Amino acid sequence: MGVFTFTEEYTSSIPPARLFKALILDSQNLIPKLMPQAIKSIDILQGDGGPGTIKRINFVEGSQLGGLKNRVDELNEETFTYKYTIIDLEEKFESIAYEVKFEPTPDGGSKNKMTSTYYTKGDVELAEEDIKAGKERALGMYKVAEAYLIQNPDAYA
Template sequence: MGVFAFTNEYASPIPPARLFKALVLDSHNLIPKLMPQAIKSIDIIQGDGGAGSIKQINFIEASQLKSLKNRVDELNEETFTYKYTVIDLKEKFESIAYEVKFEPTPEGGSKNKMTSTYYTEGDVELKEEDVKAGKERALGMYKVAEAYLLQNPSAYA
């Protein structure tokens, strides 16, 4: 098994509390509405959405992947920290763990840091395009949510 970790940072004009509410606490409602071209639904199939819960992301029919399951490992509304693990992966990966932290900036926005740790099966080599594709999907979701929050200043306030 191989272990590969990557960290990305992203600055946003949106305060951490609003981003955390939209992208973490209410993602199962908001993200399918904002990204219907990719995500059909997000269902909490075990738990209440907090630590120990399992969320299933259901993709549209045309997607290569039918669904994906995330296990919530930690959810801290005070420090705006969220840790989750993608589980039940079919090939290449045993699991992929994510740690997301939203921190305030002096300008009133936030600095968002995401660390991705890939646990590969056997001697599978992690390809740069796999990492790049995952990074682009995450950034795309951030941008869509950020645009929504900028256009709707009272949402998740």
Template sequence: MGVHTETNEYPSPISSSRLFKALVVDDSNLIPKLLPHAVKSIELIQGDGGAGSIKQLNFIEGSQVKSVKNRIDEINEDTFTYSYTLIEGESLKDKFASIAHEIKFEAAPDGGSISKVTSKYYLNGDVEINEEDIKASKEKVLGIYKVVEAYLLQNPAVYA
């Protein structure tokens, strides 16, 4: 089993604490509210929301992906770090055993933040990595990020 690692940084005018609260702590409420055309619900199906818990993202009827399950590996509200592993769902296809994401929201000098994301794609057997699969996955996540960012810009008191 091979591993393909990608690291990306995303600057934002939103503070680390607000992004962390919106994208991590309250994702199950906020994401379906902001993206009702894509995300039906986010449910905690095992655990208390801490490390070892399992969250299931359910997508709307007719989506290419019905649902995915993520295992929370770390959540730290003091350091604004969050790690999770996609462990089940159609988006793994037959190519990936799992996909692990480590996210750190860091303060930027201008008062905003920089989200540092490291993703590790654990490949099944001798599967060759397809850059288009990686690119499509990153674009979906970045799309959610941008929707949340726009919402927070329009609502400066939310998660303040």
């Protein structure tokens, strides 16, 4: 098994509490609404949203993947930290673990950091296109939510 870790950071004009509420706490409602061309629904299969919860992301028909299952590993509303693992993956990966942290910036916005750890099966090498595609999906979702929050200043306030 191989282990590959990558970290991405970006800044936003949106405070961490609003981003955390929108992208993490209410993702199952907001993300399908904002990205209907990609995500059909997000269903909670077990749990109450906290650690141990299993969510299924259902992609629209015609997508490369039918869906993914995420397990919530940690959810801290005080430190705006969220850890989750994508489980039940295809033949290349055992799992992919993510750690997301939103921190306040002096200007009232936030610095957002995501660390991704890919656990591959056997001697599978992680392809550059897999890494790039994962980063683009995550950043795309952040940007869509950020734009929504800018246009709707009372949402998740």
